[in-house]
Amino acid sequence: MNEIDLTLLEPVLQTYGPQGRTALLPALHAAQDLYGYLPEPVAEAVARALHVPLADVHGVIEFYAMFYPQKVAQTVLHVCNDPACGMAGADALFKNLTSRVELNLDAPSGTSVTVERAPCLGLCEHAPALMVQGAQVAQADRRSYEDLVRGRLPRPRTLVGGDIAILTANCGKNRPTTLEEYTQSGGYSGLRRALQSSPAEIIAEVKASGLVGRGGAAFPTGLKWEGAANASGDPKYVVCNADEAEPGTFKDRVLMENDPHRILEGLLICAYAVGASYGYWYIRGEYTAQMEIVTHAVEEARQAGILGGSVLGSPFHFDMEIRRGAGAYICGEETALFESIEGKRGFPRIKPPFPTTHGLFGRPTVINNVETLANLPYILAHGAAQYRQMGTEKSPGPKLFCLSGDVVRPGLYEVPFGVTFDHLLNDLAGGVRGGELKAALFGGAAGAFATPQHLGVRLTFEDLRAAGLPLGSGVITVFNQHRDLRDVLLRLGHFFADESCGKCYPCQLGTQRQYEILQRVAAGSPLPEDVARLQDVGWTMTDASLCGLGQTAASAVLSAMRHWPELFVPAAQSAPQAQV
Amino acid sequence: MSESISLTINGQPVTVPAGTTLLKAAEQAGISIPTICYHDYCTANGLCRLCVVEVEGSRTLVASCVAKAAPNMQVQTHSERVLRARRTVLEMLEASVDLSEAPEIQAFSQELNADPQRFPDAEKRQPPVVDDNPMYVRDYAKCVLCWRCVQVCAEDAQYTFAINFTGRGFETQIGTFFEKPLPDTSCVFCGQCVGVCPTNALKPKRQWLMEQGYSTDEIMDMTRTERRRRKRAPLSAE
Numbered sequence: 045m046n047e048i049d050l051t052l053l054e055p056v057l058q059t060y061g062p063q064g065r066t067a068l069l070p071a072l073h074a075a076q077d078l079y080g081y082l083p084e085p086v087a088e089a090v091a092r093a094l095h096v097p098l099a100d101v102h103g104v105i106e107f108y109a110m111f112y113p114q115k116v117a118q119t120v121l122h123v124c125n126d127p128a129c130g131m132a133g134a135d136a137l138f139k140n141l142t143s144r145v146e147l148n149l150d151a152p153s154g155t156s157v158t159v160e161r162a163p164c165l166g167l168c169e170h171a172p173a174l175m176v177q178g179a180q181v182a183q184a185d186r187r188s189y190e191d192l193v194r195g196r197l198p199r200p201r202t203l204v205g206g207d208i209a210i211l212t213a214n215c216g217k218n219r220p221t222t223l224e225e226y227t228q229s230g231g232y233s234g235l236r237r238a239l240q241s242s243p244a245e246i247i248a249e250v251k252a253s254g255l256v257g258r259g260g261a262a263f264p265t266g267l268k269w270e271g272a273a274n275a276s277g278d279p280k281y282v283v284c285n286a287d288e289a290e291p292g293t294f295k296d297r298v299l300m301e302n303d304p305h306r307i308l309e310g311l312l313i314c315a316y317a318v319g320a321s322y323g324y325w326y327i328r329g330e331y332t333a334q335m336e337i338v339t340h341a342v343e344e345a346r347q348a349g350i351l352g353g354s355v356l357g358s359p360f361h362f363d364m365e366i367r368r369g370a371g372a373y374i375c376g377e378e379t380a381l382f383e384s385i386e387g388k389r390g391f392p393r394i395k396p397p398f399p400t401t402h403g404l405f406g407r408p409t410v411i412n413n414v415e416t417l418a419n420l421p422y423i424l425a426h427g428a429a430q431y432r433q434m435g436t437e438k439s440p441g442p443k444l445f446c447l448s449g450d451v452v453r454p455g456l457y458e459v460p461f462g463v464t465f466d467h468l469l470n471d472l473a474g475g476v477r478g479g480e481l482k483a484a485l486f487g488g489a490a491g492a493f494a495t496p497q498h499l500g501v502r503l504t505f506e507d508l509r510a511a512g513l514p515l516g517s518g519v520i521t522v523f524n525q526h527r528d529l530r531d532v533l534l535r536l537g538h539f540f541a542d543e544s545c546g547k548c549y550p551c552q553l554g555t556q557r558q559y560e561i562l563q564r565v566a567a568g569s570p571l572p573e574d575v576a577r578l579q580d581v582g583w584t585m586t587d588a589s590l591c592g593l594g595q596t597a598a599s600a601v602l603s604a605m606r607h608w609p610e611l612f613v614p615a616a617q618s619a620p621q622a623q624v
Numbered sequence: 625m626s627e628s629i630s631l632t633i634n635g636q637p638v639t640v641p642a643g644t645t646l647l648k649a650a651e652q653a654g655i656s657i658p659t660i661c662y663h664d665y666c667t668a669n670g671l672c673r674l675c676v677v678e679v680e681g682s683r684t685l686v687a688s689c690v691a692k693a694a695p696n697m698q699v700q701t702h703s704e705r706v707l708r709a710r711r712t713v714l715e716m717l718e719a720s721v722d723l724s725e726a727p728e729i730q731a732f733s734q735e736l737n738a739d740p741q742r743f744p745d746a747e748k749r750q751p752p753v754v755d756d757n758p759m760y761v762r763d764y765a766k767c768v769l770c771w772r773c774v775q776v777c778a779e780d781a782q783y784t785f786a787i788n789f790t791g792r793g794f795e796t797q798i799g800t801f802f803e804k805p806l807p808d809t810s811c812v813f814c815g816q817c818v819g820v821c822p823t824n825a826l827k828p829k830r831q832w833l834m835e836q837g838y839s840t841d842e843i844m845d846m847t848r849t850e851r852r853r854r855k856r857a858p859l860s861a862e
Contacts, residue, residue, distance in 0.1 A: 084802045097778075097785030098801035099809065106790045106799075113802065372792075389789060394670050394690050546769065546789075546796035548671045549660075550709070553716035556794035557743055564745075571744065584712040587705065588673045588685045595684060 048085050052078050061093035066405075068094055068104055068387030072111055073368055081112040096387065107389040107545075109163075109371030110329045117156035119193055122175040122330075123184070126164035126291040126539070127485065127521055127532045128448040132171035137185050144189045157193055163373060163539055164291035164489075165330055168448035168521070169455050170200045178332035199333065202298050203455030205472055208434065210442045211418045212458045215302035220337045223344040226305040232350065234424030238313045239358045243273060246317040250420070252428035254440040259285055259376070259413030260487070260517045261592070262505060268410055271400030272318040275408035280320040283385075283404060283411040284311050286327040286334075287369050287376040290488035291539060292519035295444040296414035298456045300327070300334040303418070304341035310417030312355060313424055315362045318410050323364035326381055329371050339366055373543035377591050378403075378411045380545065391547045392591035413517070415444055435461035439504035443515075449484075449522040450477045459503070466499040469522065479524035483607070487516025489536045490596030492603035493529075514599070530566040530611050533601055537562035540597040551594030554585040558598060568615035575612050578605065631697040638693075646688035646699055647675055655701050658710065658732045661770035662689045663820055666780050669771055674710055674732065677701045685709055707736060714738040719746035720794070722765045725824035729768070751797065756805035758847045759813045761832045764797055766825035773798060773817035773826060786811035 053075060060071035071090050076082055082105055091101040105111045123129075123138045141159045167173035170182030176192055182200035184192065191197055204216035214221040214229065226232070238246050251266030272280060284307060288296040299307060307325075315323055325342070327335050342364065345351045353361045367385055369375050375384045379393035382404045403409025419441060423431045432440040439461035445468055448454045452474030459468060465484070469475060484494045491514050494501070501511045508515050523529065537559040544555040558581050564570045571577075582598030589595045605612060630639045633646075633653050640649045645668070650657050660672035670687030677688045680698035685706060688699075700706065714733045718740040723729050733740065754762040777787050786809040790799035800809045818826040833843045 087802070097788075097810070099785055099788035099799075102799070102801045103788030103790070107792050389792075394687070541793060544793035546791070546793045547669075549673050549713050549717065549769075552769070552794055552796065553713070553720055557716050557719070557746060560743075560746055577743065580708065580712045581716070584709045584716075586684070588676045588709040588713065590670060590673070590687070 048079065048083050050085060050089055053086060053089055057089060057093035060090075064094055065096050065387035066385060068096055068101065069108075069367065069370055069384060072101075072105065073370065076111060080118065081115050083113075083115075087113070094387070100388075103389055104387065107372065108329070108369075111370055117158035119155055119157045119177060119195070121157065121159045121192060122162035122165065123159060124163075124165040124167065124171070124173045124175075125161040125535060126168065126489075127535050128168040128292060128454075129164075129171040129173055130531065130535050131449055131523070131527065133185055134172040137172050137174070141189065141192070155193065162330075163542060164289060164293075166288055166294045166297050166328070167200060168292050168294055168446065169202060171448065171454075173200075175330060178330075180330075180333060202294070203453055204298065204302075204458075205453070205455055206445075206458035207463065207472070208442055208458055208460055210422050210434070210458065211299065211306070211415065211444060212456065213303070214306070215298055215456070217302070220301060220341065221303045221305065223305060223341070223348060223350075226303070230425065231305055231421065232309055232356070234421035235309050235312050235316075235350075236356060238316055238424050239356060239360060243317045243319060246313065246424070247273060249428050250317070250423060253419075253423045253431045254428075254438075255416065255419050255423065255431075256505070257413055258415035258419075258443070258517065260290070260490070260514075262515070265412065265416055268400060268412075269314065269318050271398070272320075272403075272408045272410045275401045277401070277406075277408045279322055279407060280318055281404045281407055281409040282311055282315045282318065282320040282323040283378075283381065283409060284323070284325040284414060284417055285376065285378065285381060285411050286325060286331070286338075286414050287381060288331070288414070288517075289328050289373040289376055290490060290517050290519060291536070292446060292448060292485065292488045292521045293517045294446050294448075295456055295518060297331060297334055299414055299418055299444075300331070301337050304338045305345070306418045306421055307338075307414050308341060308345055308350075310412070310420035311364070312350070312362060313420045314410055314412060314417065316355070316360050318408070320410070321362055323362065324367050324385055324404070325364060326367045326369060326375070326385060328375075329369040335366065335368055342366060372545075373539075374545045374591075374593055377593060380591070381411065382409070389545070391545050392593070394590065415518075436502075436504050436506070438506045443503065443518060445503070445518045445520055447473045447520050447522065450479070450524040450527070451475070451522045452477045461504045462502050464499065465494065465501050465503060465520075468503065468520070469499070476522060476524050479526050481522065482525040482527060483523045483529060485521040485523070485532070485600060486519065487514035487599075488519040488521075489539050490514075490593075490599055491516050491519065492599055493607055495607055512603075528566075529604060529608065530562075530568075533604055533611075534559075534562050534566040536600050540593070544593065544597070548588075548590035548594060550585045550589045551591075551597060554581045554589075554594070555597050557581050558585075558601065562601070565612055570612055570614055575605070575609075578602075578612070629693045629695050631693050631695065631699060633699045634701055640693050642693075644693050646677055646679075646686070646691050646693055646697075649693045650677075650688065650699070650701055657688055657701055658735075659689060660729060660732075660768060660822060661772070663770075663772050666772050666775050666820065672768070672770060673713055676706060676709055678703045678706050711736045711738045715740070715742035716746075717768060719743035720749055721768055721823070722748075722750075722763075723768075723823065725766060726768070726822060728822065747794075749794075749797075755829070755832075757807050757811075757813070758829060759815070760818050760826055760828050762798070763825050763827065766823045767798060768823055768825075769796055769798075770822055772820040772822070776816040776820050777811075781816050782812070782814050784810050784812050784814070787817070 060067035380390040676685035
């Protein structure tokens with residue numbers, strides 16, 4: 045083994061050391077960029093420079109899937125394992141790549157390669173997708189092995205469509221909108237208007253707009269802001285949650301790579317309204333290209349005086365930094381995300397207290413999803429009344445839907461709340477590919493299945509709730525009648541077992557037990573009492589878990605059990621199943 | 625002095641000082657709620673979820689060890705919904721961990737009619753025993769991940785920070801920096817972790833050796849050598 049040259053690490057330690065524990069993830073990322081992994085002496089040096097206990101640093105490295113305590117190959121291919129990629133042949137892709145790697149073991153080129161399965165990479169409309177050293181690859185089955193390993197491939201181009209283009213006004217051209225373009229198209233006028241109003245007036249406007257969170261929980265945005273604005277504690281923080289990792293979701297990725305300033309403007313409006321002087325933009329570790337785009341946009345804004353001591357010439361001062369996740373779905377949970385920014389394992393906290401009073405670093409904090417923030421420039425520029433012209437009384441505004449799976453035109457669709465599932469699927473996305481509609485998974489892995497009888501359902505919070513379907517973050521993964529849903533459930537089960545943080549017993553144990561039973565179900569040989577076991581495990585996770593991950597980890601399975609009980613009995617007892 | 629709060633637990637009116645947890649309020653009313661991770665002298669984390677109760681108006685069950693009593697709260701500590709969750713958690717735990725030296729947890733299982741064989745073919749956590757110091761052994765096959773040892777090693781008591789977590793999810797374990805033997809860590813062998821372990825996953829070495837049939841003299845002999853080696857080691861290492 046080569047000696048580790050710790051002098052390389054000096055600049056990293058000098059940059060991050062003085063910041064202390066909060067800089068742990070950035071420091072580990074920087075160190076891993078240097079050495080390819082995090083060997084013991086490097087981890088120790090980082091620990092000492094940042095004054096973090098050694099065992100804690102190791103605990104953090106072990107928690108995040110993208111940190112490697114052991115040496116890895118020079119090139120790592122992460123093959124996406126989510127349902128959409130699975131249907132597009134991810135397993136075959138994985139096998140092909142693995143056999144190529146084995147064949148090339150003795151190749152003189154000297155480049156070592158490993159192939160790993162990854163949780164949803166957020167490239168569902170480009171299935172089967174993979175990631176090479178952080179670079180995102182679409183339709184990876186159509187690329188040569190050599191091109192993949194070299195990593196020189198065109199950036200995936202996302203189809204952006206729909207009935208309206210409010211949030212996606214600048215999306216679809218496959219390159220980021222510059223500050224100049226954004227400003228010319230009316231950008232930052234919402235912020236300008238906000239800065240001429242009082243924070244209370246802005247909060248009233250946002251409340252009047254009826255905007256609710258788009259990350260999945262649908263909490264009223266104005267109410268959240270009001271809570272933080274009224275809370276005592278200084279400083280206050282705002283956080284943009286861009287840890288998009290729900291299988292099937294890619295809307296935040298598309299917004300970030302096409303129109304980062306719209307999100308930044310939303311974050312600034314939020315900060316001014318709640319009285320925050322500092323912010324964080326937490327982007328999932330797999331979104332490296334988007335991270336670069338956002339970094340550039342933030343720098344543009346800083347140069348133009350939109351960030352800093354005097355925002356757009358006003359007395360309001362605000363600055364922020366971008367944080368990179370490191371491979372943990374749970375960090376999309378708001379309190380786990382705070383822990384991650386604080387340099388810890390992403391364990392969700394007990395609520396209450398809520399983030400509005402006890403958030404990041406124990407201070408009042410507003411954390412909003414990317415899409416939520418992207419709504420704000422429009423609301424502030426055009427007013428709540430005009431915003432409410434879109435959508436329904438109870439679900440006003442525009443909504444992004446991520447369509448993938450067996451659909452003719454997978455992509456991102458923006459519609460006003462209230463269009464039907466039928467309109468979205470058949471009129472906009474071109475209908476089901478390869479057969480008839482069998483099912484659609486609404487809300488991602490944490491969601492529930494819709495069937496053809498739901499085609500007429502209007503896509504609003506109230507209509508979906510009545511139909512027993514979650515809107516979640518706007519994911520719709522479509523399955524045609526030839527698909528074996530047991531395979532889909534197996535992938536979801538694996539995903540949750542893999543991503544459970546392990547803190548509370550129902551989820552730590554339940555995701556594992558659920559996965560074991562789903563393996564038997566997928567093999568067509570469940571045990572006699574497995575249905576009852578799945579029910580008990582599922583309801584216990586739903587009812588007794590500490591956070592939203594555990595509370596939704598059985599949602600899709602329980603809904604499949606309601607719709608297709610025949611899938612869960614031994615193959616001999618059920619009708620013959622169409623196999624893929 | 626402090627204001628008092630009136631609530632109802634299992635239909636029974638209870639008055640407690642503000643800030644009292646539901647667990648303590650129930651205790652005051654003579655109602656016993658089972659717990660695993662909770663310890664009077666550790667920070668409550670509400671993670672074993674055995675202490676969950678039903679609170680009227682709450683979407684999910686709440687952990688009574690951390691939830692505070694509130695005025696007019698209606699609490700059910702032993703409803704069918706609560707019992708199902710507790711029973712299933714225990715059954716899943718039985719399938720994962722060696723609870724042979726955790727009589728308290730076994731008693732909960734019996735009380736709740738939990739079936740230890742409920743999950744056939746379930747993967748058990750069975751890491752080998754770690755015997756790396758003369759003071760105590762770590763048998764993580766018996767570990768229920770209550771977090772108490774990590775907490776007393778850190779801010780709850782000792783501030784030594786010798787141990788933390790490895791892995792995540794079902795694969796979570798307690799471990800040291802890069803799995804180093806305890807004598808090579810900041811561990812000061814205060815024994816607090818052993819004291820708060822509810823399942824004998826952490827056990828004094830002497831007790832462990834006696835259980836294996838060694839006589840006290842033999843044990844004295846074995847550990848003396850170990851102690852001497854340890855005493856000398858820092859000198860030669862400096």
